[in-house]
Amino acid sequence: MSSKITSYIMPTYGERDLEFVKGKGCYLFTKEDESYLDFGSGIAVNSLGHCHPVLVESLKKQAENLWHTSNLYFSSKQEEYAKMICLNSFADKVFFTNSGAESIECGIKVIRSYHSYNKNIKKKNIITFEGAFHGRTFAAISAQKNEKYSKVLDPLLPGFINIPFNNIEALKNSINDTIAAIMIEPVQGEGGIRPASLSFLKSIFEICKTNDILLFLDEVQCGFGRSGKLFSYEWAGIKPDIMAVAKGIGSGFPIGACLSTSKACIGMSKGFHGSTYGGNPLAISVGKSVLEVMLNNNFLKSVDNIARYFWKNLKDLESQHDGIIEVRGAGLLLGLKTKKNNIEVNKCLIKNKLLTVTASDNIIRLAPPLIVEKQDIDKALNIIDKTLKELND
Ligand SMILES: *Cc1c(COP(=O)(O)O)cnc(C)c1O
Secondary structure, three states: OOOOOOOOOOHHHOOOOOOOOEEEEOEEEOOOOOEEEEOOHHHHOOOOOEOOHHHHHHHHHHHOOOOOOOOOOOOHHHHHHHHHHHHOOOOOEEEEEOOHHHHHHHHHHHHHHHHHHOOOOOOOEEEEEOOOOOOOOHHHHHHHOOHHHHOOOOOOOOOEEEEOOOOHHHHHHHOOOOEEEEEEOOEEOOOOOEEOOHHHHHHHHHHHHHHOOEEEEEOOOOOOOOOOOOOOHHHHOOOOOEEEEOHHHOOOOOOEEEEEOOOOOOOOOOOOOOOOOOOOHHHHHHHHHHHHHHHOOOHHHHHHHHHHHHHHHHHHHHHHOOOEEEEEEEOOEEEEEEOOOHHHHHHHHHHOOEEOEEEOOOEEEEOOOOOOOHHHHHHHHHHHHHHHHHOOO
């Protein structure tokens, strides 16, 4: 049924006609069995592609045993998975959520409770950056201060100070004794696939350390292997105090998590936060399997290799086409800034059977599954080349 005829869905997503009924690896299939190469991954979500056999098996097995008990009861599987996440990151503690925005909410509670616990009564404000995207809840739209997501929704929450991205001077000038935390995406996603420079991240880290300010990273989009390392912060050689993750963590199963050091979450005492579904058995079993695959057999090394191959070839395309103004991003989270309107370019790519996602600043976002192979990359490059030629670019 086309959404044009009639729809019972709230119109927030606009009209959508293209429907997929099946997915396998890097491909999606329509009812008519037409295949599309998926370089959007459901907005950087399907990290291991569609219906990865290990994940299907894990989900099926769990579905036959237990779906849900709530967090009233102990779960050894939650403990095992949380331990695995901690052993492979900066974190000592994990709070499981169901989405990115929920992980952001939890992180903000960690920040406020930390300073409250330590009686830092002045530290209430959180620094955020222009172009940031942290989700759709009221805290998230208040944090990112972007009209696109918040107009008509005021009043927003106070306590967020939005400053220019990648600008050390502006950051230094905004530090004072009211600053509780700095919250940043190491690679901005929705804001236009803009990586924070490694020197900017290092400066933030130092500023946080010397001023008892918590560093809260939003790796909802750029985490879990997307950058070619398990977490993007590893490239800068820094460690956050708190980090929100989601998207790629579940490869399509709705999972999120807020990670923290023991020190930062000292104020998160009993009854202070909770979630009915967070850490649900189905989510835990899929999440654990995703991480097992990512930690296995040079997986991340090959993500890094294929990402470099993709980057090099996109740069070649850039030099051949006036229609590409810039290639940017990190790992397998790449953006093409196009001369023509990105929505038009995206439509034309879809017509040619390559799925991509637009982002702000006239960007075509390329976020293939991390299992993508050279032949898929070559195919995508050919489609991009052909599409730009069709558009006379
Ligand atoms: C998608 C995204 C979010 C929000 O995640 P939801 O699961 O949609 O709530 C937050 N931060 C970043 C960086 C994102 O890309």
